[in-house]
Amino acid sequence: MFEGEPTKTEASVIESFQTPNDAKDSNGILLIPQPTNDPEDPLNWPSWRKRIVLVQVSLISFLSLFSASLIVPTFVPLGKYLHKDLTDVAYVVSIFTAIISISPLVWNPISNVYGRRPVYIVNLIATVAFSAASAASHDYGTLLAMRALCGLLGTAALGLGPATVCDLFFAHERGRYMGVYTLSFITGGHIAPIIGGYIEKNLTWRWCFYVPAIIAAALLISFILTVPETLYSRTLDQSTKSQPGSVQKILMLRRAAPSNRLRPIDFLRPFQMLLYPSVVVPTVYYATSFGYGTILFILTSTNIFSQLYHLQPYQVGVLLGIPLTVGSVIGECCAGYLSDLVSERRAIHRGGKRIPEDRFLAIYPGAILLPLGVAIEGVCITHKTHWIGPAMGVAIASFGLQIVTTIIYAYIADCYKPQSAEIGAVLNFTRQIFSFCVGFYAIQTGQMIGFQDAWIIWACINVATFLPVIILVWKGERWRRALGTPKFHNDL
Known part of the structure; x- marks a missing residue:
């Protein structure tokens, strides 16, 4: 069986629900996955409806890292209020970063049975509650506890978003629309420092938690009114099932996948x-890319920029947030659409056979620019250049990270679409755990051996984890054939 063709399970599904002629894209290539003849199949929804769902889910993912990083520029006044030094105050972000690694591991299996919609709604409610509780905290321990609970119960979108994108879009569209999702959650952490500095300047640090609570409340109302369930079982005849009424849908009184049962092994x-090279190799590379391509800057900027350039909190937020945001936005212009284009052209050249590794042809600019940007910032900090030097390093690294992020998410979804929820959870877990660890050694190592040497070491580690990706381009298809496909969730 050629890579990219449906598995036996998928083939039986297509046979049961296929349209009179196998559906193809505008270039005459077989659509993956094949849509059914059911109008409730999300793949059959009109484009405007799909995009409304995508925008809502992207905004929820944006809010996850936005709420984590909004407090960063206020570390100095927050430390004075809590009577803690900057290292201890950074744990307010670090604890959130660590806990959100666990959140999708809990919520994604639930979503595969009860649906995506109820999970998003419960998470938005938790974000409102625990963000407001964080703002009302009066001591260090309470604040850490509220941030941990917010991270655990309010950030499922960071792992569930890729599965939702796969619910809605075909393989040849995933790069473009996965790019919208990845750009949203990454820029959430980038825009936050800009806004957070001005919030602290004109209000107080407490509003860095009240603002996410208000945004989450607005998203909750919008989501309930506009976003239907996207989970769709392709092994059940939808026409034979009783259809729930509108009240049932709103109150979530049904399971989205009635044939499934939640079991301990699902977690x-x-x-x-x-166990699959096409997952573990990109996952390790992405963990170092995210940790050194954005979290390194976020966790060290207040300490370094305030001492080196004598900046106020709001100025630190601007110097950090603008390069990160601009780099991500420009990077996405070269990521999702380009990877879709490369994948489609290669499939046409191959006579209609899609191979996920084709997407990696578009990742090389990101793989080069990300470590280059990290090294540039370290050199500029050590030599105390004008602030534009570190800003350029941050922007270049952010540009590269956005390309890497979109292509890796799209690639792994192409390899194992039915398991996209599990893949999203494991990508989020490794990314966040690695990022959490960065906060413990980045500043200390820079002070010990010099920021130039430390930042160059981080860049080299990132390059080293990219080398197995190059091998995957050659061997990935062969390895997937040898290992076969996972035996669970093949109905999705």
Whole structure:
């Protein structure tokens, strides 16, 4: 069986629900996955409806890292209020970063049975509650506890978003629309420092938690009114099932996948996916890319920029946030659409056969620019250049990270679409755990051996984790054939 063709399970599904002629894209290539003849199949929804769902889910993912990083520029006044030094205050972000690694591991298996919609709604409610509780905290311990609970119960979108994109879009569209999702959650952490500095300047640090609570409340109302369930079982004849009424849909009184049952092993499925090279190799590379391509800057900027350039909190936020945001936006212009284009052209040249590794042809600019940007910032900090030097390094690294992020998410979804929820959870877990660890050694190592040497070491580590990706381009298809496909969720 050629890579990219449906598995036996998928083939039986297509046979049961296929349209009179196998559906193809505008270039005459077979659509993956094949849509059914059911109008409730999300793949059959009109484009405007799909995009409304995508925008809502992207905004929720944006809010996750936005709420984590909004407090960063206020570390100095927050430390004075809590009577803690900057290292201890950074744990307010670090604890959130660590806990959100666990959140999708809990919520994604639930979403595969009860649906995406109820999980998003519960998470938005939790974000409202615990963000407001964080703002009302009066001591260090309470604040850490509220941030941990917010991270655990309010950030499922960071792992569930890729599965939702796969629910809605075909393989040849995933790069473009996965790019919208990845740009949203990454820029959430980038825009936050800009806004957070001005919030602290004109209000107080507490509003860095009240603002996410207000945004989450607005998104909750909008989501309930506009976003239907996207989980769709392709092994059940939808026409034979009783259709719930509008009240049932709003109150979530049904399981989205009635044939499935939630079992303890479902919470371990994400780690099972690490047995596949097409998952574990990009996951490790992406963890170092995200940790050094954005979290390194976020966790060290207040300490470094305030001492080196004597900046106020709001100025630190601007110097950090603008390069990160501009780099990400420009990077996405070269990521999702380009990877879709490369994949489609290669498939046409191959006579209609899609191979996921084709997407990696578009990743090389990102793989080069990300470590280059990290090294540039370290050199500029050590030599105390004008602030534009570190800003350029941050922007270049952010440009590269956005390309890497979109292509890796799209690639792994192409390889194992039915397991996209598990893949999203494991990507989020490794990314956040690695990022959490960065906060413990980045500043200390820079002070010990010099920021130039430390930042160059981080860049070299990132390059080293990219080398197995190059091998994957050559061997990935052969390895997937040898290992076969996972035996769970093949109905999705």
